[in-house]
Amino acid sequence: MTMHRLRLPRVSRISSRLILFLALSVVLTALAISMVTAILGSRDARARVEGQLTSVVALKRQEIAAWINNLHLNLEIILSETGIEGDLRLLTSPGAPTDLKEAAYSRVRAQFFWAAFRTNLFDEVFFMDREGVVLAATAPGREGQRLGLNDYFLHGSIGEYIEQPSYSLSLGQMTVVASAPVADQEGQVGVVAGLTDLSSLNQIMIERAGLGETGETYLVGSNHRLLTYLRRPGYSIPETYVRTAGADAAVDRKMSGAATYANYSGVTVIGVYHWIPELQVALIAEQEEAEALRSTRMVLYITGGVAAVAVALAILAGVALTHRIVRPLADLGATAELISAGRLDAEAPTVRDDEIGALAGAFNRMTTRLRSLVEGLERHAGHLRALNEAAQRISSSLDLEALLPHVAEGLVRTFEYDAVHMLLLTEQDRGQLHSCTHAEIRCSGAVSVDLAHPQVGLSPALLLVARTGEEVLTSRRADDSAGSAAYLDIAVPVRTRGELVGVLELVAGETHLLDDLDLYTARTLADQLAIAVENSRLYQHAHELAAAEERQRLARDLHDAVSQTLFSVGLIAEVLPRLYERDPEQGKARLEELRQLTRGALAEMRTLLLELRPSALAESRLPDLLKQLAEAVTGRARIPVEVLVRGDVDDLPAAVTGVLYRIAQEALNNVAKHSAASRAVVQLEHDSRAVTLVIADDGRGFDPGAGGTGRLG
Template identity: 30%
Template sequence: MGARASRRSCRHGPSSPTDRTFLSPRPLPRLGNKMEATMPEPIHTENTITVDQSAAPTEQLSLGQRALRVIDRLMPVQREPQPAPSRQPSSLRRRLTTAMLLIVLVPTVLSATVSVITGWHSAQQQVVNQLRSVATLKEAQIHLWLNDLHTDLTVLQTEEMQADFITLLGAPVPDKLPEYKRVRSHFARNIAQTGRFEAIFLVDTSGRVILSTSLTQYWKNYRGWAFFEEGLQEPLSHLTWEAGVRWISIVHPIYDETGRTRGILVGRATMDTINAIMMERSGLGETGETYLVSAEQALLTDIRAGSRPVYVRTQGVQIATQERAEGSGIYPNYRGRTVIGVFHWLPDINAALLAEQEQIEALRPALALLGISTGVALLAITIAILAALTISRSVTDPLTRMAATASQVAAGELEHTVCIKREDEIGVLARTFNSMTAQLRDLIGNLEAQVAQRTQELEQRSNYLAASADVARAASSILDSARLTRQVVELIKERFSLYYVGLFLLDEAGEWAVLRAGTGEAGEAMLRRGHKIKVGEGMIGWSIAHAQSRIALDVGEDAVRLATNELPNTRSEAALPLRARGQIIGALTVQSDQPGAFDENSIAVLQTMADQVAIALENARLFTQNQAALETTQRAYGELSRRGWVELLRTQPDIGYRSSKMGIAPTTESWRADMEQAVQTGSVVQGNGTGDTNRYPLIVPIKVGNTVIGILDTYKPIADGPWNEEEIAILEALADQLGLALEGARLYRDAQQRASREQLTREIADKMRRATSVEEIIQTTVDELFHTLGTSRAFVKLGLLSPADDTDGETHDT
């Protein structure tokens, strides 16, 4: 309010209601379709001045309003459009504020972003390292336990026990030997002392269990089992499934003195120890866990969730089991929750070990760091914004006040001046601005009349150009004469806001101008009664006879004009000749219900449109003639083609071929009734599958132009169903292409025959020319006819009728 009061105090002159008030002009509307309905938008060029004629009359506008219109049109190139007062904030302030904010914000945001991203990846890596340590520890524990199992089994293989093993493996009935009881007792003591094995048993090379500490193992045969087949080759650990129970098999081969394998020693251990190792969750938090999965992706150990799935097919499990590799990643676990997982492949037991922890728990410290970093960044941004606003306001406030005053002046309030009392560059600018405003106030009054006149001319010219473009567009896109004439008269009537428009064309004799199109009910009535004007009479006839336009600004004063009862309100009329290629083909009448409606410019535009219409009508006529000539040529060619085929089929009536399983061969079948029907009608004939044929016949005519020269006969078995539209369409297209190919072959054959005849004629004529006497010429001719044409008898006889013998018709040889 303070700034507003300061500006008011700097106004010149009294502030009474009689003061001149300047208002912001409204935007000028764009040119519409009708001449009288809209005004054109100002077109700023070096020599064009426009005003808004839809505003109040000139004498009712204030000096400021007139000044604004003059400035808008006299100085379009010399000044940029000024912003409205509602959009006053200084762009300089925005630039200063933006620059200061960018200087502070960009490094802050980049630093915070890099910190967050680095911390996030670091946290992920820490979790992966922690899980990898846990997985490595679990793997080491499993290996240690397996080594203990192998050690216990090795302890059993003393030299004495080895001999007993070989004896039992070689005996047909081992349980009757004393070594049997000794070995079994030795196995039982080992199980009782170590507690690692659930059962220990001997298996011979045929896969049969000959001794076991478990009664359920007696006489079982493990031939074909992986642990048995591989254990015959070398010691191993193997994960074995039997009757839905998982257990670890520790297998050692037993060799005799010659090094030959006599069987295997197998220690069976339960999964309890491995399950206990996997259930130990130290270092895994609340959601972390470890578990084993077989190569078939079956879960081997207990999991944190109470009920466990039979198979686990997560991304980590698939990579570990398929690629037999170690790795880590982020993926959904068997419960569908996103986890960070580490997986190891354990070749000793052919299983994958996975250590996983839910991502939300694992990255909780990183999320806390992210919150802290975001808070710090927001605090820095807030401080930067406040500092930037304070500094920019201290610099831009004086400029903002001067910009507000400049906006008021640009809006038409020329009585305002800038009130800035400074001795620096801004003060100089304010004084210069006040001087310029005073000069503008003195400049306005003398130019408004000239602006209004030129604006009206420009508006009229713009409407004429738009109407001319519409007529030219219709003339260039329509080839139907009747439609073109109707659309042209309607367009001219609508664009020029006329009372009536009619188009006359000369008749064939050139004596009468016949109405071909007219607007409104009057035009329809005159068309129904066949309205026409004799050439030389009336304005239309005079315009055609003299090849000139005729204008009646007041129809009552034109002695040539013929009045029409259907058009009682006509007050001014113009008749324009239609010229096409130097000839007058008709005339265009345009009538208005206002006197003096036509001037030199409007007549020039209307004459141009009339010439365009005349050329378009002539083009449409030529197009129709060309179409007729083309149709005549096509009919003539079709008749010649038909005669050629009639001659060809007369000389070769049995042209036809049939394809079958035996190949392609000429056909000698006679024409059936359906074949003749296809030839006569020229359309496809399709059988319905009735009768004894057990098939659906189809006959497609082969056409050359409109002439049917043959048929394509085929059929489908009843089992394949009737012919569908797509199949028929394919065969019709094939028949069309066949007709074109046959026509080309016939034309080629005719050309060859003509060439052969011409060559033969040239050869005989050449030999005849080389003869020197009449007898030799005749002998050569007869000889060539005999040998070339293969005639059985050829002769040439010369003779004349004597005058005395002309009456009786007798011929005498010479």
């Protein structure tokens, strides 16, 4: 039997062996570096992302705990109100007089409405007796319901309890109920509970700080139902159920940890999950694996490209070195050893004017370019870090007064610029200038500048950009050896939606001039500053819009009252001619009623104008305002109100006038609603010592010795 051995072709020429050896060395080294880089980079990237997500989960866990504490705290505030426990005990007493129970019911509901709508935490507040029957609630439809089998009643009878989120078919949204026991000296009274939606939890989950471009956080219920909104569209609540490795571990096994798995949409993510026992929900933070490993892949691509270039250079070097490889190669080898040890300033001797000398020269040029490349990469990395820090600061702050000096100081410290100036335009030919200099790493406060009459110290470049909106590069000159550009001053515009809102200026330091990388930094930072200015404007606009909506709501409420009065006027006016022909006396009475209604409607309209224009309240005389309130009550409730003024009240401070007006307004509303009076008197007295406001009526009154609710109205 004949056996054949596999033989590789033998390379006999030294040049071929040298070329093959160099090529294999570079390829194997590049492969080894690529594998190590891939393994270590991937591991480091995963650990870094898991750490970031863990920090985000911990922060959001604290915010959720604070939200839960606020719910319990507001229930405690309700029960801490003076007399509330006695009123609740009275509601549960079957033998209590009806009028006392009705008064207690009114006070309890008033307190519940205050807790529900003034604190903006609860959508509903209700009280259940010891059998679970709802006796008082902000939602009338809930009163009388038997809720004794619900967990929030059973656990709330023992201590503070919050029910896990559930979907309310009547409200069409996810809700949470917090409950607490009510007890007095006689023992258990019942349970008070508050119902709220998950808008606050949604707001906590929407915050994307530390999550990158593809990261998100969301909550999953104990039945795997999605509780908060997702970043991707098409996943609605309550139809969406999340069954991923992270959700299963947190919900089914009540575990907390981190893993890599396919998320709800099938995309591979790095996720951190945490079980929250208080709410019986899972908090999940995820970031796509592609984004987490992006930097590692870029390093692999760069390594592969460098390896390919190195192989080509090795082959060329082998061909050149075959001519003379004894002493010239030894010299080059010694130089190469110095460079591999980190001596990038080492140079090969070029005493010979032949191929070896040319090779030595090329080797030296390559070393020079390598030094430049390393320095450029380090500087570029510094620019990217500074831009990233500035972007994080800009995305997390809406206060431009604090943001701009911080960013300017960071640029001066990182790149040793001589100065950084940021001009924020506030109006035509005016702005706020923030400056930071390298002399003492000191940033001055904002300085108001008049661009039409510029002060001494404003650079011409900054003024030119502010006037023309075009970037200005000062003292640009070409570098013949490197073909790069150098600047003494870079000024770029800051634009948002095509509008010039500011100028960013970088001034060269003493150690180096500015180059294209600094120009790129200035342009990128200007774009980020434009986003910050736009975010600040949107934030301000949102506040103004909320105020406008509140005024419109108030106008609608008051307009409804005026409409009812005018409707009554129309009915009386329609029947008045026929009534007057049939019974003149009754016609006169109806005519007087018509007069009162119209005067009351006019007073209501004036009150509407005061509410819509608060400045008019400070400009009006207090006696006129009191007469206007009296006419409104007379027209609306048919109660004659007499206004008596004694003393000079025209010099009262605006704040005192506003307080007295609100007191009279609330008191007269109570007279109209609750007193059943036939007449009322408003008396205002002012002397050198004090101002006194008295509102009296001949109605049924109340017992001053009875326990109050602690309210002022």
